[in-house]
Amino acid sequence: MHNSLLLSICIATYNRSGFIIETLDSILSQLKSNVELIVVDGCSPDNTEQVMREYVAKHPEVRYYRELENSGIDKDYDKAVGYAHGEYCWLMTDDDLVKPHALNNILYKLNGTNDLIVVNAEIATVDFSRILDTKLIKIDSDQSYQDSDRDRFMSEVGHGLSFIGCVIIKRDVWLARERSSYYGSLFIHVGVIFQEPFLKSITLIAEPIISIRYGNAMWTPRGLEIWLVKWPSLIWSFERYSSESKSIVCPQSNLKKLKKLVFYRATGAYRLNEFKQFLSPTANLFWKFMFLLIVLVPPKTMNVLATIYCALRFKSMQMPIYSLINSKYKNTVSLLISRIFGL
Structure with a gap:
């Protein structure tokens, strides 16, 4: 089964039992046989474990890892990629929503040649009652980036990459790059992406794939x-x-x-x-x-x-x-x- 997995959706969570249910439901309704869902829980003191055990019992494609201590968001995402078996890892957040039919669009782009897929997002209020911004990354059509485009990539996409949910990266690329020096930065994915050497092939999906729950970040x-x-x-x-x-x-x-x-x-x-x-x-x-x-x-x-x-x-x-x-x-x-x- 592991050899056939194309995508691992990797979520690092802490104290989000009140939000992660909506996130999981938005994903599970779209899962395919070649996709797995991994949740790493940084020893949440709320009832996250109870919520996740119930999901695991109902959905065998969900894999849940509860850590013995909180290692921080960067290390927990790194652990999630380590637990994954998919060719690609999507570093999804624990309180936002995946838009309907988004997964089909993503899977179509995972052709094995891209090191990194960046997906766009819309930004909504905490209760998703109103859209505050239709696009996090202000680009109208899909884009490709090579080494010669590094500055264009930084200027066009760099700001959007502050949101980790935009990142879908090849697992072997992630594991081959320096990560531990970015623990504690809160942006380990940015360190992995922008360090040398430049990733060989990057694709940006301009259509918003995620609805961000704005103002809900624990670091506000x-x-x-x-x-x-x-x-x-x-x-x-x-x-x-x-x-x-x-x-x-x-x-x-x-x-x-x-x-x-x-x-x-x-x-x-x-x-x-x-x-x-x-x-x-x-x-x-x-x-x-x-x-x-x-x-x-x-x-x-x-x-x-x-x-x-x-x-x-x-x-x-x-x-x-x-x-x-x-x-x-x-x-x-x-x-x-x-x-x-x-x-």
């Missing part, structure tokens, strides 16, 4: 550390890519950083502790002063100001607005503004 409270420290550090570590392409994925401009800090202050992710730990040590005197000014503004006031700014640019700001009016610093004024603009 650490947003500033992740997106202003960990993510930039990782992207800029890849030396064989041009500064121009990396700047598109992760700008280094302090002015852009300033705008992000306004958002993080408005949602409660930027406090004096973050200023002291992540911003003050590396900034010059001018930018240190500017970054400090933002953290001194009361978060509820900043929430109102940020909501006004985003509402005036509604079409391109639906995701930030959604975060603002669902944060702990939402208030009567910001909610009123969002209603006035029909958000």
